[in-house]
Amino acid sequence: MKRQTGGCCGLCWLWSSLSSTIGQKIVMALTGLALCGFLLVHLGGNLLLYVGEQKYNDYAHALHAQGALLLVAEIGLFAMFVIHIGLAFRTSFANAAARPIAYAMRQSKQDPGPLAQPPSGVMLATGIVVLVFLLVHLSDFKFFSVTRATGLRHQSVPADAAPFARAVGVLQDPISALVYFAGSLVLAYHVLHGFASAFQTLGLRHPKYTPLVKTLSLVFAIVVGVGFASFPFWAWTFR
Amino acid sequence: MSDTLNLTLKVWRQASPSAPGEFKTYKVYDISTHMSFLEMLDVLNEDLISKGEEPIAFDHDCREGICGSCSLMINGQAHGPDRTTTTCQLHMRRFRSGDMIVIEPWRARAFPVIRDLVVDRSAFDRIMTAGGYVSVNTGNAVDGNAVLVPKQNADKAFASATCIGCGACVAACKNASAMLFVSAKVSQFALLPQGQPERSQRVEAMVAKMDEEGFGGCTNTNECEAACPAGITVDNIARLNREYIRATLTAE
Ligand code: HEM
Ligand code: FES
Numbered sequence: 001m002k003r004q005t006g007g008c009c010g011l012c013w014l015w016s017s018l019s020s021t022i023g024q025k026i027v028m029a030l031t032g033l034a035l036c037g038f039l040l041v042h043l044g045g046n047l048l049l050y051v052g053e054q055k056y057n058d059y060a061h062a063l064h065a066q067g068a069l070l071l072v073a074e075i076g077l078f079a080m081f082v083i084h085i086g087l088a089f090r091t092s093f094a095n096a097a098a099r100p101i102a103y104a105m106r107q108s109k110q111d112p113g114p115l116a117q118p119p120s121g122v123m124l125a126t127g128i129v130v131l132v133f134l135l136v137h138l139s140d141f142k143f144f145s146v147t148r149a150t151g152l153r154h155q156s157v158p159a160d161a162a163p164f165a166r167a168v169g170v171l172q173d174p175i176s177a178l179v180y181f182a183g184s185l186v187l188a189y190h191v192l193h194g195f196a197s198a199f200q201t202l203g204l205r206h207p208k209y210t211p212l213v214k215t216l217s218l219v220f221a222i223v224v225g226v227g228f229a230s231f232p233f234w235a236w237t238f239r
Numbered sequence: 240m241s242d243t244l245n246l247t248l249k250v251w252r253q254a255s256p257s258a259p260g261e262f263k264t265y266k267v268y269d270i271s272t273h274m275s276f277l278e279m280l281d282v283l284n285e286d287l288i289s290k291g292e293e294p295i296a297f298d299h300d301c302r303e304g305i306c307g308s309c310s311l312m313i314n315g316q317a318h319g320p321d322r323t324t325t326t327c328q329l330h331m332r333r334f335r336s337g338d339m340i341v342i343e344p345w346r347a348r349a350f351p352v353i354r355d356l357v358v359d360r361s362a363f364d365r366i367m368t369a370g371g372y373v374s375v376n377t378g379n380a381v382d383g384n385a386v387l388v389p390k391q392n393a394d395k396a397f398a399s400a401t402c403i404g405c406g407a408c409v410a411a412c413k414n415a416s417a418m419l420f421v422s423a424k425v426s427q428f429a430l431l432p433q434g435q436p437e438r439s440q441r442v443e444a445m446v447a448k449m450d451e452e453g454f455g456g457c458t459n460t461n462e463c464e465a466a467c468p469a470g471i472t473v474d475n476i477a478r479l480n481r482e483y484i485r486a487t488l489t490a491e
Contacts (some may be wrong), residue, residue, distance in 0.1 A: 017487040020417075021456035022445055022480060091456050096416035098455030104249075104262065105315035105341045109322065109411065109465035120460040121413065130462060180482050197459040203481030 021094070024087050029198035033083040036195055036220065038077055039187075043227045046085050046167075049234070053164040060163035085131060092124045119193035135181025141172045161216040171235030180232045188225025244270040244336040248283065250295055251343045252276060253352050256359075260352065262341075272332035276319060277302060277309060278333055285317035296355040302327040304468065307403030310410070311356055312343040317407035317466040325405065325468040345406050347415035349453045360406050362452040370441035371424045373433050392430045399426035401469040411466030414455030419463035420481035421449050423471045429482050441491035442482040 017023050022171045045063070048056040063070065110118075119126065139147045140154070144166065157169030170176050196217035199205065204213075245268045253260030267283050274282070277299050284294035300308035311325040313319035319329040334340065342356065350358040388396075400423070409418035425442050428434025434441070457476060464473045 014487070015441075018481075020448055021450050021486075022481075022483045023452075025456055025458075026480070026484065070427075091458075095416070095455035095458070098415040098453060099413075100348055101346050103312060103315060103343055103346055105343070107315035107322075108462060109316050110462060111465075118460070119457060125459065163267070200459050200473070200477050201457075201480060202485055203477050204481075205477030224339055 004035035024091050025201045028084060028087045028091070029201035031080045031087075032194050033120070033198050034080045036098060036191060038080070039191070039224055043224065046231065047227065049164070049231065053162075056164045056167070060179035065156060077196050081105050081134070085127070088124060088127050119189050120197065122195060123190065126186050129183060129186040130190055132178055133187065136176060136179045136183075140173075140176055141166075144170070167231075168235050168239050171232050173239065177236060184228035185225050187228065188221040191224060192217060242272050243268075244272060244331060244334060244338070246256050246270060246279075246334065246371045247339040248338065249341045250356070252295070252355055253344075254293075254354065256351055259291060260355075260358065270331055272330070274331045275302065276311070276313065276329040276331065277281055277327050287347075293456040293463040296353075296357045298357050299327055305403060307405035310345050310358065310405060310407070312341075313408060314341050315347075317347070317411040318468050322465065323437045323444055323468055323470045325403075327467075336342075345410040347406075347409050347454065349407060349415065349417070350406060357405075359406070362454070363406065363417070365452065366417070366421060366445050366448045367424065370437070370444035371428075373428060374437060381475050386432050389433060396427045399430065399471065399475055402427075402467075402471050403469050407466045407468060408463035408471070409454060410458065412455065412457075413460060414458060416457050416463070417449050417452075417454040418457040418476050418479065419467060419471055419473070422473075422475035425482055426475045426478050430476065438482070439486035442486050443490065444478065446479075446483060 010029045018027055034070050045059055066073075134144065144154065144157075147161060148157070153175070154170060154173060156172075157166055161169060171180065196214050199210070245266070248265045249262045250258055250265060252263045261394060264285055265287075267286070268281050270282060277297070280295060297307045298310055300306045302309075304325045304327060307325075309318075311318065311326045313326065313329070318324060318326045320333055321329055344350075344352050344356045345358045345360075347358075348361055349362040353359050357478050358375060387471065402420060402423035404420065406420070407415050409416050412418075425445060428441060429438055459473070459476075461473055464471065
């Protein structure tokens with residue numbers, strides 16, 4: 001096979017490798033795992049809601065005081081999402097095109113697992129729900145003042161509310177609460193397959209470690225699902 | 240329990256690659272439960288021929304589960320309901336009298352239908368031609384023990400080499416991906432010393448060919464493993480990914 005070397009920027013060989021079906025999945029796995037890391041940090045920060053109003057506000061202010069560092073992190077995070085989502089649609093369309101004529105009848109030959117619908121079969125669907133969740137979430141917090149200024153939502157939350165009061169106020173909005181609650185559970189379902197799947201995509205499979213990765217995947221999904229879904233639940237029942 | 244079955248078959252009929260196909264319904268009577276699935280189709284074809292109708296085209300050769308010629312989606316499952324069993328080894332005792340059985344060809348862009356239930360699997364041959372071999376100089380055969388192979392590697396390579404290239408993995412995958420096939424073929428050489436000289440160029444060329452032929456990508460649903468009549472596992476797919484990453488990063 002002719003390898004592309006030299007020419008362009010010196011990384012054409014990498015670009016061409018990452019453009020194959022395997023390469024695209026590798027990038028999805030890496031961005032997916034990076035997003036998993038972000039989820040943990042994000043969950044950790046927000047669990048401070050339960051520690052106390054002061055602690056949460058301090059954390060939020062400290063975070064926003066990072067300035068340039070925060071901006072770099074946000075751009076990186078944004079890039080992870082764009083790449084992951086872009087490749088999600090791209091590979092899903094390519095995969096659908098690989099079978100132009102559908103079967104009249106379809107039955108799995110795998111042993112039925114505990115879940116009626118294994119998460120691996122609905123990754124695009126769960127991903128799209130997560131995307132909607134993400135957009136609502138950004139409109140609630142990142143673009144709070146813009147959203148509020150439209151006069152459509154969050155009128156009951158003061159424009160200059162402190163982070164804690166704002167979080168509680170937003171979580172008490174019925175639309176946000178519903179989207180966050182359902183979105184968190186769907187996200188958990190996405191990472192239940194995604195986390196373990198990324199290891200397989202990266203070729204990390206071993207009789208000693210793969211069972212552990214599967215256990216960690218389940219634990220991670222439960223922590224993320226229960227953790228994030230608890231916020232709207234808490235805002236409605238205890239606040 | 241009676242030893243014969245009466246069945247209704249819904250079979251995909253398509254006269255040529257470009258002709259529009261359709262399902263036709265046939266009835267077969269007094270099928271022995273000891274018959275294989277293909278023998279049951281033989282009975283139907285004898286009946287069709289005696290009536291002056293076109294017999295149903297389907298692929299087969301060895302009829303003992305080793306050649307990989309037979310195919311068929313049987314009630315939506317590649318090679319029918321049994322694990323690690325080819326259609327030619329599937330027995331009619333797996334069915335009940337009165338059953339309706341839907342029979343379709345493998346469906347994939349890379350496996351176009353030639354006629355009825357026969358599909359063109361030459362895409363697999365072209366992937367093999369791209370790199371699924373070991374180059375050796377002609378001359379005297381080398382001494383059997385000149386190259387040492389650890390027993391466990393020999394066993395693993397042998398397990399990968401049991402792939403019969405039938406295409407059930409592609410047929411069963413929701414993405415019509417050929418990853419299980421390619422991973423088995425890459426693995427059987429990557430595990431052996433004889434495969435080392437061409438290790439990187441092999442995986443790169445075979446993956447490039449696989450993509451070019453129009454197969455889909457792997458989403459780790461593991462349906463291929465369950466459908467494989469030769470028991471090829473997705474361990475091979477992880478190894479293929481590893482080989483691919485290794486070649487990308489290190490090959491010159
Ligand atoms: C915080 C958000 C998200 C996280 C943590 C996440 C995580 C992951 C991980 C770890 C994988 C596994 C990659 C692999 O199998 O190699 C994955 C796959 C995938 N994700 Fe996401 N993802 C997120 C958001 C999204 C969004 C918004 C979409 C789409 C609109 C999406 C669509 C997909 C698809 C289609 C796959 C491929 C599934 C497959 O190959 O079976 N994801 N995700
Ligand atoms: S006919 Fe040879 S494997 Fe079935």
